[in-house]
Amino acid sequence: MADIDGDGDLDLVVGEKNGTLNSLSKYRYHT
Secondary structure, three states: OEOOOOOOOOEOOOOOOOOHHHHHHHHOOOO
């Protein structure tokens, strides 16, 4: 539960917002 890609929104779901999937893959977050 954090603003991982710095877009101002909390990133809770992979691919939730444009660019989130790319950032999440760096952190190896999988739900």
